[in-house]
Amino acid sequence: MTAHRPIKNVGDLVASGLTDGTGLDAVAAKYAVGITPAIAALIDQTDPDDPIARQFVPTLDELVTTPDERADPIGDLAHSPVEGIVHRYPDRVLLKAVHVCPVYCRFCFRREMVGPQGLGTLTGPELDTAIGYIAEHTEIWEVILTGGDPLVLSPRRLREIMERLAAIEHVKIVRFHTRVPVVEPDRVDAAMVEALRSSGKTTYLALHANHPREFSVAAKAAIGRLVDGGVAMVSQSVLLKGVNDDVETLASLMKAFVENRVKPYYLHHPDLAPGTSHFRMTIAEGQKLVTALRGRISGLAQPTYILDIPGGYGKADIGSSAISGGDGCFTVRDYQGGEHQYPPE
Numbered sequence: 001m002t003a004h005r006p007i008k009n010v011g012d013l014v015a016s017g018l019t020d021g022t023g024l025d026a027v028a029a030k031y032a033v034g035i036t037p038a039i040a041a042l043i044d045q046t047d048p049d050d051p052i053a054r055q056f057v058p059t060l061d062e063l064v065t066t067p068d069e070r071a072d073p074i075g076d077l078a079h080s081p082v083e084g085i086v087h088r089y090p091d092r093v094l095l096k097a098v099h100v101c102p103v104y105c106r107f108c109f110r111r112e113m114v115g116p117q118g119l120g121t122l123t124g125p126e127l128d129t130a131i132g133y134i135a136e137h138t139e140i141w142e143v144i145l146t147g148g149d150p151l152v153l154s155p156r157r158l159r160e161i162m163e164r165l166a167a168i169e170h171v172k173i174v175r176f177h178t179r180v181p182v183v184e185p186d187r188v189d190a191a192m193v194e195a196l197r198s199s200g201k202t203t204y205l206a207l208h209a210n211h212p213r214e215f216s217v218a219a220k221a222a223i224g225r226l227v228d229g230g231v232a233m234v235s236q237s238v239l240l241k242g243v244n245d246d247v248e249t250l251a252s253l254m255k256a257f258v259e260n261r262v263k264p265y266y267l268h269h270p271d272l273a274p275g276t277s278h279f280r281m282t283i284a285e286g287q288k289l290v291t292a293l294r295g296r297i298s299g300l301a302q303p304t305y306i307l308d309i310p311g312g313y314g315k316a317d318i319g320s321s322a323i324s325g326g327d328g329c330f331t332v333r334d335y336q337g338g339e340h341q342y343p344p345e
Contacts, residue, residue, distance in 0.1 A: 005021035007035040017045055018057050027058045031111050032273065034104040036184050042213055051211045051243040055105055062106060071112040074270040075312020083123045084130040088314055092142035095130060097122050097161060099148040100274040102184045107240060107279045109271035113147050115155050151180035151187065155195040162199035175204040182207065182214045185222035193229035207262055210243050212252040220260055227261045232263035235303065239286050240279045247292040254301040267303035269318065272310055283318055290319050295336060321328045
């Protein structure tokens with residue numbers, strides 16, 4: 001059964017035929033539930049291991065919390081000088097204007113902060129303070145709107161934020177992190193594209209998608225409207241057990257990005273968010289997959305495999321190192337595992 005309205009609770013999940021709901025009230029009490037009709041339509045209900053369902057349909061696995069998991073796995077709060085701002089790196093800040101999303105990923109690293117019971121939308125005074133912080137700190141070159149999903153805001157609200165950023169001369173880049181083009185593609189209309197470009201700054205949009213089936217006809221059209229409208233696009237994906245943890249799926253995903261004019265950017269190792277251990281592979285397994293991509297697909301389609309170091313210490317490139325040695329003599333490993341001396345003997 002296909003959902004014709006958003007799925008927001010366990011009753012909706014049961015009515016849509018996505019689960020029998022057993023025990024899920026306890027999950028929904030802890031973590032938000034949300035699936036758009038566009039995503040529900042992509043789920044193969046005949047497949048118990050459907051990779052789209054695995055990303056969005058809650059399971060009892062989420063009630064299992066391991067000792068190394070934490071509510072703020074990447075340390076946002078340690079770098080938040082004012083409400084709505086995360087200033088982890090010198091030249092850029094996160095601006096978290098909203099803490100709601102059109103869908104709620106079951107592996108979300110901010111799952112303790114987002115949703116109807118989360119931190120909500122910044123109030124007018126809070127947004128004023130956040131924009132003021134950006135204006136006062138002249139080292140800030142890039143503002144990244146995230147949350148939550150900033151594209152749940154109306155074009156009018158987006159335009160207001162962009163126009164305020166336009167007045168800050170030292171801000172040159174505005175980036176949006178979103179899932180909207182794939183999970184609610186009809187929302188990306190001409191008014192939204194115009195609002196995203198209204199600051200006059202260079203605008204980037206980082207599109208979060210984890211499986212090639214997310215590139216529906218409607219999603220491809222939404223991406224096209226953004227790119228044709230002057231919004232440069234990069235990708236971000238999460239390496240997820242049972243979703244994209246094989247080289248064929250991962251290669252197809254990265255090719256789908258490139259075919260739709262989205263440059264692969266980050267492939268995230270899953271963060272230590274509560275109740276997400278069933279999604280996590282080992283770093284060694286992830287490195288093996290990333291290495292296998294090297295010889296399989298174009299350099300245009302290669303993402304950077306990264307880990308957000310727990311505790312707020314930032315991102316680290318954890319792709320398998322292909323070179324070792326020193327003093328002018330190195331061993332280089334090719335994508336098939338063969339080792340070669342450089343310079344050659």
